Amino acid sequence: MRVVIVGFGVVGQSFAKLLLSRSADLYNRHGIKPRIVACVDNSGSAIAPPGLDLKRLLEAKKTKGTVGGYEKGSTKFDSLQVIDKVDAEVMLECTPTNLNDGEPATSHITTAMRSHKHVICVNKGPLALAFPSLIELANYNGVMLRFSGTVGGGTPILEFAKRCLKGDRITSFQGILNGTTNYILSKMEQGRTYDSAMKDAKEKGYAEANPSLDVDGFDAAAKLVIMANWVMGMKVTMKDIQRTGIVNVTLSDVKNAAERGNAVKLLAVCDSRQLHVAPTEVAKTDPICVDGTLNAVTFSSEHSGQQTIIGRGAGGMETASAMLRDLIEIREATFS
């Protein structure tokens, strides 16, 4: 399978490392031999129809800051040209999430689909803003759109919902979908103020310099959009989500909750009546009540009862493993 990688940050590089370490085993166990035939980052591109040498590609990125350093004096193509022109079966969209207009990822995806490439997307932006139309475009062009890495990092939350409860119907779900805010709220439960907990999260690398994406609930809302569409068959986007962040949660809110045996969590909820992200009191005995950077989702189904799935919601290698699952799924669905 020929693969184009667009965006070569932590996740893209982790994916290349994963392929390096697993290539023999992937062929033996799943019959796939992925070749990265092109890679683009925001300063350059590397193209090699027989497959790029991944060690050299990672080395170029490390030493020269761009995959453009892979080949001396190579022509610089922009990402859309590469996606459109390079022969490949799959495009991996790994650029940073932009929840304002979804670009440049949305253009990458639509260009890939129009040139009949399957898309594996770890970028929440395009999905949060235009999930229903992207699925339509994929169907129209006869390609698959997969995005396991967007929710739960390596934790297969989307797969669980789609594959593990066959013959049953998921009627609702709720989840802690953002690790940064969960870390901050967990620290507040230990007695730290919001500001102090935020400082700690920044020092540990859990929060960005501008943490709005996390603390205002955008990241959790984007994941909620993806799950509501994929798991529940809703046709919704960001604007359909009622969203409240954690910036107004006070230490006394957290203390009062604790006195009732509860903890305050930024909960994303999807059922027949509501679709929202908001700080919510959760009983400490509820399996969903996890601490630190963990994510957790509880699915309620008609006959199988309630199930909770818990795991780390982030990590380069974890997310890369989710992308690899998508790749195997595309292989199984299209080449069988």
Place this chain on the structure above:
Amino acid sequence: MRVVIVGFGVVGQSFAKLLLSRSADLYNRHGIKPRIVACVDNSGSAIAPPGLDLKRLLEAKKTKGTVGGYEKGSTKFDSLQVIDKVDAEVMLECTPTNLNDGEPATSHITTAMRSHKHVICVNKGPLALAFPSLIELANYNGVMLRFSGTVGGGTPILEFAKRCLKGDRITSFQGILNGTTNYILSKMEQGRTYDSAMKDAKEKGYAEANPSLDVDGFDAAAKLVIMANWVMGMKVTMKDIQRTGIVNVTLSDVKNAAERGNAVKLLAVCDSRQLHVAPTEVAKTDPICVDGTLNAVTFSSEHSGQQTIIGRGAGGMETASAMLRDLIEIREATFS
């Protein structure tokens, strides 16, 4: 699909009710129209090649105590005759678990396989005592053996491990696999003695009159055997499991653990060095540390990190939903 049900207790009846309530939907969504062509319990049998009337079957069981009351003056066939002679694609083994010699379930399963029927088994006995040879017999006869309902009730623990982590390798797992002992240990954590907690569990219907299967760790060990074979590809049976029950756990053990921020749980562990069931201290902050009758399993994999899945481990309808998943899987694998 023609189905023979052997054993018509809570689980078998729940399965019949589930089919009654879901038949139209099952055909529309999964293309299956399961017909129960025969049903056997320990006092009689009911056979109807075009499919039994499930309402009447449930009514006969309720009013006459046996499915033999379905048809007036019907000949009584024993279970092995029915399994061997009735034309069907699938046999559902729902008799009570027997961990001594696995009978009569083992004979039901081997007879079904030899007459080329797929087997869905919710009985842990045959699997705990002879998993590797039953899989071999299934392969030899070209039939499938499925048993989702044996571990976790409706919680798709086995499916999660097999389907949700493709491209990755599960390197170890540990779990709370028995709800009764977890209920007792949770009550002890609240300050009750073992005897008082056991009395409570019996009153609530969580523990049997003879609770040895649970409290001596047999039930958890049987589930560990199933998981070790299915998830890790080991070829083991009950005799390979080191097993310690909870009968010697004292209130002071539980209190001492609590002082260290831990809880005592009956943990089943499978990794490269050990395969055992034993009371073990678990940190209360660990997602696996669930209370009451819940089950929980944590899988560790090479690249995707750790994931925990939590749900009720029992319940007639939940287990029936797991059997239905197996049926859909068999349909998809064999008729496509």
